[in-house]
Amino acid sequence: MAPIARTAPAMSDETVDLKAEFAAAGLGDDLDQLDRDLVGLAPVKARIREIAALLLVDRVRQRLGLVTEAPTLHMSFTGNPGTGKTTVALRMAGILHKLGYLRKGHLVSVTRDDLVGQYIGHTAPKTRDVLKRAMGGVLFIDEAYYLYRPENERDYGQEAIEILLQIMENQRDDLVVILAGYGAPMDRFFASNPGFRSRIAHHIDFPDFGDDELLAIGEIMVGQLNYRLSPAARDALADYIALRKAQPLFANARSIRNALDRARLRQASRLFASPTPVASADLSVIEAIDIRASRVFMTQA
Ligand SMILES: Nc1ncnc2c1ncn2[C@@H]1O[C@H](COP(=O)(O)OP(=O)(O)OP(=O)(O)O)[C@@H](O)[C@H]1O
Incomplete structure (x- = not known):
């Protein structure tokens, strides 16, 4: 991403050509291709267009000095298996890269076993290693609710959760985390982990295909x-x-x-x-x- 020049707040009579901004970001092709390549998923596609528009406006506002904070881009994708969550996450990584919100725009897809160790002292290095690989891109955590096992007080998942929460807060300008999984267990997971809920900016629901x-x-x-x-x-x-x-x-x-x-x-x-x-x-x-x-x-x- 070209660094956003911080200028004085815009004069009220200035105009901004958002269509030109959109074209300059080269986003039109990505969004059209998303429409063409992926069957159905109308609500998902609509949400992605909304998020892209929001970020584009946000980018211009940053340039004009109207906002100074990087937006929170962490997301949750809920839906049944095979409804296109991973596929859309990959496209989302590309879109965020084009918009300048991700340095690299790659996707690292993991599950609990990639983050949580089986023995004491193994979890932190494992989680940090995954985070290192994902920096500059999207970390996609499939079936994220398995990170949290309330029945086991000493579960090492808690350690991974704490590291994730910290990075999601402190390095949100360099990493987007997408938590994915079935709807109902995700709801329970967010209810038990308000730290995650408050760090997620966009929830997208993936319907079953007809x-x-x-x-x-x-x-x-x-x-x-x-x-x-x-x-x-x-x-x-x-x-x-x-x-x-x-x-x-x-x-x-x-x-x-x-x-x-x-x-x-x-x-x-x-x-x-x-x-x-x-x-x-x-x-x-x-x-x-x-x-x-x-x-x-x-x-x-
Ligand atoms: N809307 C779509 N149009 C065309 N192909 C699709 C669509 N959605 C998914 N696919 C294809 O279906 C397969 C499964 O999709 P994907 O892995 O993205 O689903 P998922 O929701 O992440 O599943 P899981 O959670 O079970 O891993 C992939 O091969 C993908 O290319």
Whole structure:
């Protein structure tokens, strides 16, 4: 980030071209790409645009000497597994970098085990090492509530929490922390840890995807790998989604990615078993049978 020049407060008749500021930051492309690449998530995308606008205005206000404090940018992302929290955090890191709020704009994704040691004296160095790696970027703590174990009085998680809280306060101009996880346990976590709640500026809720959105996500994923679904395979994937959703451990877009990985395995085995040479075009086509061979269809009553 170019250092913000501190000038005297603006004269009241000065004008500021916010559109030009927006264009100069190169943000339009990032936000449009976010809209294009990510299916659904309308409320999430709207919140990101709001935050970007707020920060842009804030940046201009800082330049004009109207604010002197760096804003708090720590966030919480709540939602079920596979609803795009990590993906959006990565985009957010890029946006904050473009806006000049992060030096590097990288993302370090961790869970409790990366921060908390098993023996006395291990937690502080572990947490500090992660923080060092994350400086200048975003530290994404998945299932953040596991840091806090109220049932265990001597839990080392408390030590990690204290270091995190301190850094979130003192180094907030060089690190953005995103706490992620399911909605209900996150609420309980914030209720027991008001220190975290007060340091979080933006809460973003990630809704579950609808069936059509999951199908569209599946098609995007297949396309990114240079495959395509035959029309019958597309129907099979729609049936798969309806069945899989009702089964345990459904993880939204992540379940679709896993299903497609397995479909590619089956496609490869099918082609490999062919007694005759296969057309090179067939190497890129997932057929219905590659999807319908899933166990998900076998557990049907
Ligand atoms: N809106 C979307 N459009 C297209 N692909 C998506 C979308 N959301 C997620 N994905 C894809 O789904 C997969 C899972 O997403 P991601 O890891 O971001 O979810 P998550 O909420 O962080 O999940 P978890 O908490 O379980 O780790 C990724 O491969 C990602 O690329």
